[in-house]
Amino acid sequence: MDDEHNNPAQYRSFLKSLNDSQLLSHVSSLSQSQTHISTERVLPDTPSISGRNDIDASTPNESKFASSDPFADSFNDILLAQENHIPPAQLGEQDSDTSEDEEVSGIGPKHEFGQYDVYFQNKHDKQQLRDEAYRDWDLKRRGLQGQVAYQEPIFRGCTIYVNGYTVPSINEIHRLVIIYGGIFLPHLANKSSATHIVCDKLTPRKQQIFKNCKVVKAKWIVDSVEVGRLLDWKKYRLFQEVSYDQQRLDLKSDTFAIHQFNTEDIIDEDEQNILEDFYEAEQLNNAEQLDDEKVQLNGSRADEDGRTLEKTSIMTAKHPDFLPHFFANSRLHHLSSWKADLRAKFLKMVYQAGTSKVNMNSTRKMILHLDFDCFFATASAQKHPNLDIQKDAIVVSHGNDTSDIASCNYVARSFGIRNGMWIRSAKDLYPNICIIDYEFDLYEKYASELYNYLLSRSGDFDTIYPVSVDEALLDITSYASECEESDLQEHIIRLCTLIKSDIERLTKCTVSVGVGRNVLLAKLALQKSKPDGILFLNENVQEFLDDIPMRSLPRVGYSIIEKFQQEIQSLSEVKVSDLRKIAKSRLINVFGPKTGQKLYDYARGVDDSSIRLDSGTSPALLGRKSVSVDVNFGIRFDTTKEVEVFMANMAKEMSKRLVNLELVGSQVTLKLARRADNAPRNPPKYLGMGHCNFFNKSSKLGVASNEWGILAAEIKALSRILNIPPKELRGVAVTVSKLEDSETFKRGKQQKLSAGSIVRSKPKREIIPVDTSDFKDPMEGATDIDWDIFNALPWSIRKELRGEMTRRGIISRDSSPSKGHKVYLQQLLPSGTGSQTRYVRVLESPKKPRSRSATASPRKSSVTPAPEPDLSYDSAVLNELPSSVRDEVINGLEQRKRQKVNPQTLKSKFVEIAERDKEVNKVIDENWVLEQNMLRPPARFLDMRTMYSDIKVIISGWIAESFNQEGPHDDDVQAFVGYLKQLLAQANLARCIRSVDYIRREVNYYDAISRASQTPGISPGLMEWRRIIKTKFEPVLHDYCNKNTIKLVAKTCT
DNA sequence: AAGTTTTCAGAG
């Protein structure tokens, strides 16, 4: 409500835009009780004031923090706010000298091969911490309300997991459990991790899964709380209600193998969005903490409570814990991460060893390829002693119909069943298949048996190259050269037999082995040997090849076969002998130079690919080129807010992985899948992606990073460009590339710092001007400091452009670009040479592509303006674009791309950003208006952060420049004060506080750095900076707070 | 022509 008061015109137009029923529900939402929250803000040198008298402070609220009350208690928000006081000591520590780039927030122990559950452990631990926080908070709340503060720990020693729909709700049970001393498990990572499972509705499947657990009705919780002691769970057991037969089943299973089931699949039940608002608030806080701060905004605000919390399933990406759940159950995710872990492990060994063994040139290579037979199927089948792997058709899968088959045994294959097939198709081929579960732990265990064994015999191998979790290539050239040609066959087979039997002894899984003169031949030999065989392909290679289907060649897939058949006009299966008939030039013509050459060679049994591990230069990088997080399952959204929350989670996941890998990256690529126009809304596969079109967009960060805030901002900006309507979204993938080792990156930064230069520079960039006076002459040393532009200006400009497009994208139409209908950055730009057209509209008809010379528009034309009523907003927003921003952007890109930054532009940059913030708010509100399913303002949080990161870059540059001089220039100080005031005019206290705090911390940081380096005495800029913070910046905040009766809680810094 | 970004294909 206060937002709207701040912006009457906006609010008016918002109201106008509503239809009758929307208006009504808006009014009704306003009429609900208002909650007042106290502002608590930590600032240095201010006395701490806290307490109830803050409550009536009526202040505009920018934060989505004032969310609805989880348990309908009007004091909650107040207490929540109070609970988040930061103990001064703590914050003082944090404030000291860490640059925020070095932050590793919430990252647990490093993920190593063999510890894949660490992730979930961390997740779990965090949950417990939040529960604890909640319990404390509840205690305090009761105290204040004059209720009994202390609660008997009825559930002490109980670990409760709630399954499915219950009365009361999972939220309430969660609350009761944690308040009364129990532990609440959001996930059942392991069946034994919960002492009791609360469940009201019995399905046969659940009964099967939980048959050995204490499954109780929800009433057990309620009644226990009521009488104040733990009641006997048996009186509430769910299985009492089942028939005698089923009970017997229960008893029987007690006597039999308890380890029979996979605990993983218990998690697949619905889970309520737990204590949502409480955690959402917490989450917001965590986000703020990225800047080592906690900001509590407050004031009166219409509480939008009354929205019904739709029950979200953990199966869809709307659920806050979707990602860990999904990855825990995704075979392909496991496969990929195992592979990456293995690769890292072996490369690290090579790196540490210095050089790998080099085999002599004189001898011919010999490669051994080994692979478990139908790995998942074999391993999983061990958990099912009743099944006979030799006789039963066994497949490993989650589901019953459209679920993928990860692996099938050779019996199943004899019916035509293949890995990757859907169960449905497999059943068509052979209805009696036995579907068994994944056993990820077991696969991991056997893989480590395999690789540890290979390592134990590494003396026999020149290289161990992990292809996959169940598959390795060994270079046995040296071993092969140990014997005479005549003994070679026997010599090789002896090794194969030994390896095979050893591994089979260790894992009880059959292995096949193929050996050949190169990787290609070893692979083909392996394939021929399967299952349970050994083959050394030594002679008659040509004949052997002739009969191999082309499709079996490595790197030859569906597409190449299609093309090839097309080329030779054949519809039947093509063999390698067919391939060999085609001239090299023709192959190159059809398939491209590399692929053509490769096919030509393969047809002749030639393959020079090496399996030498090359670790590259950096220990962390280890040859890796990218890190990505992909999700193309369970993506179902209704609102942009949901999408943004999910994207933020993706960013966090990405950040976590980068931190674990000790990497930073400077390029971000977003790939979105959009439901194809003709595809059904619900694809055949439940929660699958169906037929989709893909859209990629990448952007470069000014500086390599692994911070989720930065990544999230970038991802969000990219997703705006791609502009897929939330309901059409079916897949999201984020890739970070241009990787660097984060340690080297940090060191590079620090060295530069101590040299008195700009902080945020790419370490690999060469020359850094030490004397800042260079900046003043635009004609001197331009090339040397050219890169400096990248530190500050172009990033903003790039963002600017993105924002620009976004604005138009948002208001133009809700469709995304499709092939031939893309939005291009360049459309915003004037033509390459002449600048007659200063500004090109983003939207243009694809039917009328502009001539290139006139406008430099891309070949592909842009989004078609849709005949939408909302188009009217287009001009409205366009007209309100501050021309200064436009000019700055255009100038910057047009002329300054290769010029240096003049520090005097700093002033204009602050002005610009302040303007832009206004603009963003405006745009967001337009967006809000357009958001049909949403009468609440969308999360602005990310937007704010996007821009905030720009400011941080500018601030850093500013401080870096001025630190070793006499401090900041007066003009710049004034500009910054102006910026702060503008923020406050928009009631954006949070941003203000953060900006000032950021300066404070940067100054401290530089101080620490210069102390640490050789510099004697105190830097001249330091005192001045501190003085200015105190006399110029802080008063602005304090004035504002006094006027608005906001109390700032003090805290000493440094 | 050479650089950059996007798309595609293939692997387990």
Added chain:
DNA sequence: CATCGCTCTGAAAACTT
């Protein structure tokens, strides 16, 4: 109830300058 369609690499194509 369904179900857990990831992630990396290299090459080609598309688009720039």
